[in-house]
Amino acid sequence: MSVLLYDTTLRDGTQSEDISFTVEDKIHVAKLLDEFGIHYIEGGWPGSNPKDIEFFRSIKQHNLKNARISAFGATRRAKLTCDDDPSIQALLESEAPVACIFGKTWDFHVTTALQIELHQNLEIIEDTLAYLKKHVDQVFYDAEHFFDGYKANPDYALQTLQAAKRGGAEYIVLCDTNGGTLPFELGAIIEEVKKQIDTPLGIHCHNDSELAVANSLTAVKHGITQVQGVINGFGERCGNANLISIIPNLKLKMGIDCISDEQLRKLYHVSHSIRELANMAEWKNQPYTGKSAFAHKGGIHVSAILKNPDTYEHIAPEIIGNQRRVLVSDLSGRSNIQYKIEEMGLDIDINDPSVQELVNTIKELENQGYAYEGAEASMELLLQKSRGLVPDYFKLRGYRVIDERREQDKEPISEATVRVEAPNGDTYHTAGLGNGPVDALNTALRKALEQFYPVLNEITLIDYKVRILNTTVGTKAKTRVLIESTDGKTRWTTVGVHNDIIRASYLALVDSIRYKLYKENI
């Protein structure tokens, strides 16, 4: 048996209170999902906002390997025909090969929210689908509030599905929109639906009762073959069904084909990359991909794990790209480093004394708030520096940033100066303006360094992320800055931590520059 995965991170996921993707973020997420083996990617709701229209235009220029792009929308408005309804037209203009539209199942919603007659709703469902069917490659129907609607009025709920079937829906997706349904109820209702509807069925769950994963699996157990969900369970209120948990549960525990073994090994990477793009705080205890998911603390557990990991692990962490952590100081440190060394393909013996020294250095830095996940370039610099393989390319003598707004209604000005000492002893004192203090600092720094390292003009900074660490002390909080750079060939990310955000940014900038020089073997 196999199941199709339909991801709605870019649509329902963005309903989450704190998530707001740029178009570039959305493209990045779509490419990650495609590599991961997701079958359908719902890119947005073209009828509802201009950012989504831009995404659909842009994604066409990318060749996806596995996934088809889907556009979301609603059934036509009661007073308009499909030809006149701007939201329906926006779906067509998106040129997405798949359209997924939702309609009302629950009689109470038809009369209370839409305020139309029950039979009108059936006509709307049928003719919207029939219309789209003529223009779009595949059409899916999301039966909103299906389970609540079925409990309130089973006959009417099933009539809405019949209307969708007549309209030509290729999949009918049963939605637990309010997230209040229990697995036992859900399974029983699906069995009733199957007696009357032979269209393939999908499931779309929300996590308001902390049951979205269980409900999705239960639906599959009852024969449903399309699962809709969101990476990391992002979404409005308590979030959508979490694909990061559903996928390994399906594949490893229910033996259901959905993605390949190789794709499954990307689970950790996909989960963490999309969390970073969404700028959402870490969920350490996240099932499967959390940093603590395979971390062992209790003494009894640790000693058993050393004898055989199956004693306290439900799966082997490597299968999904995560790793075991044993929270016993120098054991965990060294194995982490070993893992990193192997990952970077470096030839260092784990028993080399420099490794133990490095473990201590990293521990100290981690105490200060450094984290090297996602900042592999800083990690590699640290590692190679401890082995004497990174020269002192320059000495930083000092810097100053002035950020000021002299008069009301004037834009602020940022000016930076830096003093840098070159290897030959010459000192360069340069100044630069910028779009904010960090940009000014970057300008001044590059002006100084490019005089003796012209190769640095290849670097462009492409991402800048700020995270506040200990948040209970207001503007005195410690800041972690991640900077992503490219030279057109590769990309690398560096990190800086300090309670002064300028200083933290400066540290990450300087690491980015050193990394480029190191990679060029200068």
Added chain:
Amino acid sequence: MSVLLYDTTLRDGTQSEDISFTVEDKIHVAKLLDEFGIHYIEGGWPGSNPKDIEFFRSIKQHNLKNARISAFGATRRAKLTCDDDPSIQALLESEAPVACIFGKTWDFHVTTALQIELHQNLEIIEDTLAYLKKHVDQVFYDAEHFFDGYKANPDYALQTLQAAKRGGAEYIVLCDTNGGTLPFELGAIIEEVKKQIDTPLGIHCHNDSELAVANSLTAVKHGITQVQGVINGFGERCGNANLISIIPNLKLKMGIDCISDEQLRKLYHVSHSIRELANMAEWKNQPYTGKSAFAHKGGIHVSAILKNPDTYEHIAPEIIGNQRRVLVSDLSGRSNIQYKIEEMGLDIDINDPSVQELVNTIKELENQGYAYEGAEASMELLLQKSRGLVPDYFKLRGYRVIDERREQDKEPISEATVRVEAPNGDTYHTAGLGNGPVDALNTALRKALEQFYPVLNEITLIDYKVRILNTTVGTKAKTRVLIESTDGKTRWTTVGVHNDIIRASYLALVDSIRYKLYKENI
């Protein structure tokens, strides 16, 4: 039907990587749980650490209303008698009226982890329970790895339960220790157990597959009458079964008696208080008790919620002490603004032209990157300013921030100056140092303003969040800053957006100050 609630926040919950309670914290948690109506509180493992011994000594001086205190432990060591085993003796010395001990179910664990014969393990289980039964009021048995053990060797797994029964266990608790069991398997196995064991059964689940809540409910559906779990699902790896979700699911959805309606209204309070005591970061999307659990963002949802909250809520938030929130964002329209107006208790007609103007203003600001979700104070200021109800408390003439590091190995220094014009025309020019540029700016600004608005000295900044908006332009990216403030009575959050992070922070700081003055009717 009724179910007994057995909380292990103070024992299994503290296995969480980041949780470390003091004895005072533990007493505080126990009292909260008691008021909440929990039946059994597992206070710790007296045989394993001195802090737990201190807790058991101390809790005896408190009169609990509902709960019995339980002490956790293991079956005796193979080479010792119960009289000689210090861990068993520590259980007795704790003087807890209930003892809950765990033993091995899985043959592989007996031979691999304990390294003893299978029959020896059965004798150990039976005689440990029999010994404790003579000294303690109630004795429970936790069958560790029960489901994995049953799948590996059902006969032996059931023999261990028979041994526990012979030993006199009042409850036999089936544990999904590794958290890898699916609800379907779990239900079927419990049915098999019930055929052979007539001792009352309990369930103890872990969340490694994001199924701990579903598994606990499934167990109850199959006749189990004691549920073990942890508040907020804290615990080792991915945590234990979350009582904060289990309790309302049992009571509101399965109609199972466990706590009173009045106690259920404390769910939000208990969840948040214990999170604070554990010093764990907020889980905004937490089912039932998260700040976002009843927050509505999409325009369609909001317009339906205004007609009837049942349209997009699975339960009424007041039942569990939470509340509804409506967010204003680029996905929203007039309905969200209307809801906000009502929430703030303002008397504004939605059809007032000022409202349409405000909607347009907000859309324009949102295009610039503003987001008012979580920044309700800035939203209220905007709304009231559009109606001429916020005076010009002061004019900001200009500011300057200098952030510099003069010499290598010196810490950076941040200095700010501001020029502010008071309503009477006087200009104040002040300076301040800080722990980073934003802190310096805050110091200088407050120094100026407190001269004519002394009430501002009540404000403390408690949180500072930075988000970079369009991330592909590196250090030129636009920055959104959220600042949370308090005056000891209430908390409010304000927002600022600019491509200069200093300027963005400054805008949020100034809004926070204006909001305080506005609220004081100055």
